[in-house]
Each structure stands twice: as structure tokens, then as C-alpha cells.
Amino acid sequence: MKSPTKHSLGGLPITNRVRGTILHCTRYQTLSKSINLSLFSLFLISPPIIFFTRNIILQEEVNNRLAEELMQEVRNQINDGIKLQRQLELIESIDRLGLSSLFHEEIYRVLSVLSLNNCKEVILCGLRSTAICFQLLRRFGFQISEGIFDDFMDGDHDAFLPTLSDDVIGLLSLYNASYMAFPGEKKMESARSFAEILPGSIESAIGHALDLPLHRRMPWMEARMYIDMYELEDGMSPALLHLAKIHFNKVQSIHQKELKHAGSWWTRLDLGKTISFSRDRLMECFFYVVGIVHHPDYGFCREKLTQVGMLIATIDDVYDVYGSLEELELFTQIIDRWDIKGIVELPYYMKICFSALNDTINGVANHLYLDDRLEAIPYIKRVWADLFKTFLVEAKWHKKGYIPTLKEYLSNASISISGHVILFNTYILLKCKISKETLQQLQDFPNIVRLPSLIFRLCNDLATSSAEQERGDVSTSIQCYMKETGASEEEARLYISMLINDAWNDMNREYSACSKPQFSQRFIDASINLARMASFMYQHGDGFSAPSHQIKGSIKSLLLNSISNNLYERDMQ
CATH class of the missing domain: 1.50.10.130 (Terpene synthase, N-terminal domain)
Incomplete structure (x- = not known):
């Protein structure tokens, strides 16, 4: 296959690039219009005074x-x-x-x-x-x-x-x-x-x-x-x-410094400009990460998880929006083999993705002792490869117009939602005990990972299904259930809501069983917080890709605006 040139990203018509359909060209344009200026971009244009005075x-x-x-x-x-x-x-x-x-x-x-x-x-x-x-x-x-x-x-x-x-x-x-x-x-x-x-x-x-x-x-x-x-x-x-109030302001000031550092990393990486069709959601991504691990001592974890989240969003858009099926299959194969030499066959924008991914994986593992690092890196690569395989499955379903059964859909979509990758990296970054047995157990998608991932997926489906169907995206759990059972959309949504409640009950029992766990309490908390963030971000729509006024307000109150504390201020005078 002839490798596209560095300029092929903008040089080839969208109709030839995106699964070869005029329909997908329209979908690309619709998605592009829905991706408005990111909150972080707005922050850079008009940074809050708090950064330079109060803190x-x-x-x-x-x-x-x-x-x-x-x-x-x-x-x-x-x-x-x-x-x-x-x-x-x-x-x-x-x-x-x-x-x-x-x-x-x-x-x-x-x-x-x-x-x-x-x-x-x-x-x-x-x-x-x-x-x-x-x-x-x-x-x-x-x-x-x-x-x-x-x-x-x-x-x-x-x-x-x-x-x-x-x-x-x-x-x-x-x-x-x-x-x-x-x-x-x-x-x-x-x-x-x-x-x-x-x-x-x-x-x-x-x-x-x-x-x-x-x-x-x-x-x-x-x-x-x-x-x-x-x-x-x-x-x-x-x-x-x-x-x-004192504690909140102190922790917030730490988060603000981390956010500025994340912005510098994203700017240096320049991935948002190279892959211009992708979602530029650094602020939302960092907000999501803070929701998973907010404790001030976990700054390195937040730094690397933000990088992980941005790469997931970017490469997800490659599979959903831009890559041809042939390119996606090749990219998935190279990731599966972790074939660094094979990247010469990839188009330029995929080479950039692979390079950024490789650097991020090494960055996640580098804080470990050498023996633990050598033990962990193959497992980290494997969970990323498994994620991209599920992305590819969905791309093929979309091309064929295939609507799977709900069971088949959830088997794939519970991984494609990316909770597995997020929590696996979280485990490494929280400096939990590293052993081959624990890493293998985490890779095998245990309940402590599966249940929050399932909630993440189903909450996402309830919030984004209507918009995704308008764009011509792959079917969600709602459409799968409707086709399989003949249910109305309202009935399907009620059923999916019931599955979410059942998953929460299962998770409550799981965490009770983990009161003397092989997993640390800080990882257990992060795991359940992933499900909580999904409930929050997708409660009133797609809070990640198209954040509402309410979500934007929450982000500002949590990350940008400090709390006035009169007692504290009087003491300082």
C-alpha cells in the first residue's frame, strides 16, 4: 500500500478518506460543527484573575x-x-x-x-x-x-x-x-x-x-x-x-497548576492541530480525571491520566470520523504487535498517534522500579491494543450497517468506552502493588473494572444515542435492544436504566467484598469514582463532547473559582 504523504490529511477529499461514503462526509461536517471552542482554549484567551492574585x-x-x-x-x-x-x-x-x-x-x-x-x-x-x-x-x-x-x-x-x-x-x-x-x-x-x-x-x-x-x-x-x-x-x-473552604482552595490551587502543566504538554504535542478533526477537550478531560482522583497527593496520576484521556479521545475520533477501514485495520494490527518498524506503512497522522501513545505508556511506567516497569509495560500495551480492537469492531459494524444483539454489543462496548484502559493506568499510577498476578487479573476485566465500565457505557448511551443516530454513528445499546425485542425507544431507555441500577447494586456488593482486598482502597475509590463521573457527565446530555452550560459552570466552580473565606481573610490581615 502506498503510504500517504505528510500532507495527505488535508489533501484527500473526506469522501475518500472516511469509509468512502458521502454519508460519512456529512457526518464529519456535523460532528465538526458540534465541536465548539474548548473550555481550555477559552481559559487561555481569558485566564481567570485567580491564577495571578488570590492563590x-x-x-x-x-x-x-x-x-x-x-x-x-x-x-x-x-x-x-x-x-x-x-x-x-x-x-x-x-x-x-x-x-x-x-x-x-x-x-x-x-x-x-x-x-x-x-x-x-x-x-x-x-x-x-x-x-x-x-x-x-x-x-x-x-x-x-x-x-x-x-x-x-x-x-x-x-x-x-x-x-x-x-x-x-x-x-x-x-x-x-x-x-x-x-x-x-x-x-x-x-x-x-x-x-x-x-x-x-x-x-x-x-x-x-x-x-x-x-x-x-x-x-x-x-x-x-x-x-x-x-x-x-x-x-x-x-x-x-x-x-x-481552606482545604478546597488549597487543593484547587494544586489542580490549577496541574491544569496549566497539562496545557503546556498538549500544546507541545500539537496533536490537536495535526489531527484537526478530533475533539479538543483538555479542560473536560482534566475535570474528568479530577473526579476520579482528586486527592492532592496524586498529582502525577492526574498528569498522566489526562494524557491517557486525551489520547483516547483523539484516537477514538480517528476510528469514528476520519480513518478508512483499510488504515484502521493496519493501525490496529501494528498496535497489537507493537510493531515500531511497521509504522512506516501508516499515514502521517497515525504515526503521530502511535508516537504519542508510545511516549505516554513509557511515561506512565517510568515512575516504577525497573523490575516493576518491565513487568507492567507489556500489560499496559495489551489493554491499549484491546481497546483499539473494539474500536475497529465498531467501525466494521458501522460500515456494514450491522446492529448486534445487546449481549454482543455490551461485550464489545464495555471495553470500547475506555474504562478498562483508564482504570488499568490508574492502578499503575497510584503506585499500587505490582505483581504479575494482579496485572493479569486487571487485564482479565474483573468486576472492579467491568462494573464501572458498564455504567460508563450505558450512561454514555442514554445521553448520546439521539445525537449519534442523527450523525449516522454505530448503534447504541438502545437501538440494539429495540431491534432485538421490538421495544419502543422509551421502553428501551427504561430497560437500560434498569441495567445501570443493577450494575450499581452489584458494584456496592463488590466493594463491600473488597473491604479486605487485593486492591488498595485508593484504587477501589478511583474505580467507583469512574462510575460516578459517568453518572454526572452524562446526566443531562453529552457532558464531555458537548458540555452544557451546567457542566461548564461545574468545571469553573471546581477548577477556576476559589471560595471566599471571611474568617481566613481576616486572619491574614
């Missing part, structure tokens, strides 16, 4: 001194014999404010005692405290039965007592707790159905509470939103509130 003023020594004083005050509040109900509410607030890592010992000490006593004292405190206790115990890996709610149900334990319907705050806590359910827990199903019928006033009082269950929210975004809500709560702890 410079916040001196580290003042920040640390205030934080230590406030942390000690909050510790005293946890330990100083306050009522059990207040203690649980305080721990819940600490967790929602993103501060649980600062009070790890105190939280586990309280929850350990409750777990040993089977929460008998908590039940006497009422529905709200019982629901919070149940949620926290499962959240932090303790064993707790759904039977904790028996005292709030009728004699047969089939339904919750009607008198509870007036306890609005208790119902809200029950609603959130119900999303910690394991498969087959009928009482938790009953709890969700009962709590979903909340008085309308609760929505205006608590805003986003019913928009997305607490367990399925992006934790760091929840911390930012809850800071504003907590400030208005009766009985809030001023020390905890100000600590949360």
Missing part, C-alpha cells in the same frame, strides 16, 4: 496554621461526648465536604463501635440517624444488614410505616441510603420507592438532593456544592465550614 496571596504557612487549629477543634467536637445523633451528622458532613481523609482515625473509631453494637443505640435516635449510620457504614466498608430498618417497617417488614411520610429530612436520608443497596435487598428497594415520594418543599430546600443520589455523585464536586449548602444549615460547625 498567590494565600500563603502556605498561614493556610497550614489555620487548618491545624480548625482540625483540632473539629476533632474535639467528634470526641467530646456529643449526642450520637449529632456525632453521625457531623461525620456525614465531614465526608460530604471532602474532609474524611483528614479525620480517618476519628471516623473509623466511631463507626467501629457502632458496627460492633449493631447500631442498637442509633435506631433509638430515629429514621434519619439510622439511615445516615447505614450509609456511612457501607460507605466505609463495614458490614451492616438492611435489617437495621426493621423497626421502621410494618409487622411483616414489607413496607415502611406510613407515619414516616411526615419526616421529610429522615426520608431524604433514607432515599440516599437506599442507593447503597446490594442485589436482592428487598427492604432497600422498598425504602427507595417509599422515600422517592418526597414533599415538593424538599427540592427548594435542598436543591440537588433528588437530582442525583449522594452515593452516585462525584465526591469532589459534591464537596464544592455542599460547602455552600452547609453554610446555611442549622447547627453547622463554623470550624468545619472554614476548614472545608
